[in-house]
Amino acid sequence: MPLRILVFQHHSTSPAGLVGERMAARGAMVTTLDAQAGVAIPQDAGSHDGIVILGGAVSAYADDRCPHFPALLDLARRFADERRPVLGICLGAQLLARAWGAAVHLGGAHEFGLVPLRPTPAADADPLLAGMGGPVWAMQWHDDTFDLPRGATLLLTGETCRHQAFRVAEIVHGFQCHFETDRAAMLAWARLRHELYGLPDLTRAITAQVETVGAAAEMFGRRIADRWLDLVAAQRAARLGRQHGVGETENARVAEEIG
Template sequence: MSASRIAVVLRHADDIHLGNLEQVLLDHDYTVHYIDTLGADGLRGIDPAAADLLVVLGGEMGAYETESYPVLTDEIELLTRRLAARRPVFGVCLGAQLMASALGSPVYRGQSNEIGFRLVEPTEAGQASPLRHVSGIPMMQWHSDTFDLPAGTIRLAGSAAYGNEAFAIDDWALAVQFHPEVTAEMHETWLSSSEAEVRAEGLEPDALRQERAQHSAAMQQASSAMFSEWLSALPGDAAGPQRTR
């Protein structure tokens, strides 16, 4: 049977892709279309509401670096229109920050560059959501930016270093600051290409590799369960739910 739904995925670098979450999308009968946002065409011709699901991945830039990366302005505008239409969106790291910006919240540098596998603790609301799957499981973190919780959203998780690690709008929009998608292979690629950054933070690459050996398998299992449950709960109505809280 051919896939019946389309997931458009905004990618900001070749090595920051869907990772272990791609198979979850395929299992839920999605066809995956990557859009390389820094390519020559950028977001040209994309209808903000057309795809069944929009996924916005991470990147090395900040959501506020619109002068250096003008396409970020286009992404924020696309997200603003899609969120206003109540169409399903999933954002990871930079994607979560762009969602926050589209919802009117500031995005800014945090107090630390968080790199490694760290606990992300669901809130009470998070424990009643797909975020419950990551409770007690160290998740991959690699970010130094953060954001204020957007109005009209529900905070689902925080960490020791950052209070806003995940938020949602009803059951059709989910943003996570951590990296649920990262496979062991992706982690090694990131680590090998960013050794100077890692050492500048006083971290040892081999220590991070030991973390990966200890936590990666459980993290990927928790991530897949989280994403699968969220996808399963997406509303069938093309316009999304019209509930209020």
């Protein structure tokens, strides 16, 4: 049976991107919810193997515009308790920080473009970031940042925005950076930002970045996406193993078949 993934998309210009590409390549069953103006949590949400919470143009405290936020935070904590992986990107990471009691700071952390990030020493023991080396490059588009939740492990850090990736509750990952963007999306975002704010040199600057490090950023994004799906498959195999009383070797075989 293929993996079942529930995706919360909070803006039309911020889709699952490379994560969606890798889910499709691995035959996952993906349910994508258009959550830009709020959405009801599906009754079968708990039957999914993992959750992806994508970025958006609202703040992590915009419950008035996105009234599903409190229920989504509850769902993320429930998945963590059940050892079902949760992945948050940009706004998604800020929501996960909020879900685990950390403050989200609005404004003052502006970043746009491809930015070098440094893995922390703890990243070497993380299932998504082990062995990545550094620096790694990832696209950014945000103004907000967040404190690290109590008990969380910092995995990636940057100059402007220190908290770029973290893990909490063992199975929950939040990435401030947009590792899911491919090169076409990076250039499209530059054009959109130029249209929104009248920045004539932006497209040229981002194009130069994409030509230089865009391929490396894509490689990083695909590796993170594949490793997260590996984690989802392994956790589902472990749950099935606990239900049926099979051992770790059989769990590994099942995870490979699932993934």
